[in-house]
Amino acid sequence: MGRDKALLPWGEGTVLDAVTEAVRTAVGEVVLVAPEGRYVGFGGRVISDRRPEMGPLAGIESALGDSGAEWTLVVACDMPRLTAALLGRLLATVERCDFDCVVPATQDGRLHPLAAVYHRRCLPVFAAALAAGTRRVLDAVARLRVMRWPVATEDECLLANVNTAEEWQTLLQSEGEGH
Numbered sequence: 001m002g003r004d005k006a007l008l009p010w011g012e013g014t015v016l017d018a019v020t021e022a023v024r025t026a027v028g029e030v031v032l033v034a035p036e037g038r039y040v041g042f043g044g045r046v047i048s049d050r051r052p053e054m055g056p057l058a059g060i061e062s063a064l065g066d067s068g069a070e071w072t073l074v075v076a077c078d079m080p081r082l083t084a085a086l087l088g089r090l091l092a093t094v095e096r097c098d099f100d101c102v103v104p105a106t107q108d109g110r111l112h113p114l115a116a117v118y119h120r121r122c123l124p125v126f127a128a129a130l131a132a133g134t135r136r137v138l139d140a141v142a143r144l145r146v147m148r149w150p151v152a153t154e155d156e157c158l159l160a161n162v163n164t165a166e167e168w169q170t171l172l173q174s175e176g177e178g179h
Contacts, residue, residue, distance in 0.1 A: 002165065005077065005078040005162055005163075005168075006019075006039070006077040006078065008080075008162070008168065010080045011080075015077065015078060015079075015080045015162075016039070016042065016077055018080045018081075018082070019075060019076075019077055019078075019079060019080065019082055020032075020042070020044065021084075022075075022082045022083055022084045022086075022087060023073065023075055023082075023084075023087065024044075025084035025087075026073070026084040026087035026088050026091060027073055027087070027091065029044075029045075030044045030045075031044065031045045031046070031047060031063065031066065031067075032044060032045070032046045032047070032077075033046075033047055033048075033049050033059040033062045033063050033066075034046055034047075034048075034049065035048070035049060035052055036048045047062060047063075047066045048062070049062050050062040050065060051130060054130060054135060055135045055137075056076065056114055056137050057126060057129065057130060057134065057135055057136070057137045057140050058130055058135075059074075060074050060118065060122075060126060060137065061123065061126045061127055061130060064118060064120060064122060064123040064126065065123060067120065069120070070119060070120055071091075071094045071117050071118070071119055071120075072117065072118050072120070073087065073090075073091060073116075073117050074113075074114065074115075074116055074117070074118055075087070075114065075115050076114035076115065076161060078161040078162050078163070079114075079115060079158075079159060079160065079161045080162075080171070081157055081158045081159075081160055081175075082115065082158055082159070083158055086151075086155055086158050087115075090102060090104065090115075090116075090117060090149060091117060093117075093147065093149055094117050094119075097147055098145075099119075099144075099145045099146060099147035100118070100119050100121060100122050100125075100144035100145045100146065101113075101116055101117060101118045101119060101122060101141065101144050101145075101146055101147065102116060102117045102146075102147045102149050103116040103141065103146055103147070103148060103149060104116065104149050104151045104159060105148040105149060105150055105151065106151050106156045106159070107150075107151070107153055107156065111138060111141065111146070111148065112151075112159045113137045113138055113141050114137065114161070115159055122144060125140065125143050125144060126140050129143065157174075
């Protein structure tokens with residue numbers, strides 16, 4: 001992307017503002033995993049990434065290591081359409097879940113592990129994966145008992161993330177933002 005995706009303008013604020021508002025509404029607390037010193041003024045708790053430069057899997061490991069909860073909602077900072085309603089429905093599934101994680105799955109079968117809920121027993125699995133050189137989240141998730149949470153077709157757009165300037169422009173055009 002060439003710049004911090006979390007700080008891209010979205011609505012009246014940034015992508016980070018939109019994502020944290022959805023998470024805060026769904027669970028009450030937001031904890032960011034970021035390099036030390038980043039997002040200091042965002043208004044919530046920021047923890048340091050245990051393995052900087054190791055990617056999202058290391059961020060998930062850091063979040064699980066910091067969390068005292070049995071289940072931890074993990075959301076990437078680049079999904080501006082994410083809603084508290086979708087997250088609430090996702091979280092409701094863990095009450096009756098006997099899996100290691102609950103991961104949204106779109107109609108095409110694609111898993112979205114960066115908008116998922118992980119049990120604390122995933123921490124040693126992710127730590128071992130990272131120690132073995134695994135960096136891809138889906139490769140580590142493949143070692144878990146995964147509950148594939150089906151996402152309704154009309155909600156699939158809520159999981160859209162942005163990784164390139166082209167994807168960002170496409171997202172803005174589809175929203176009519178005109179940034």
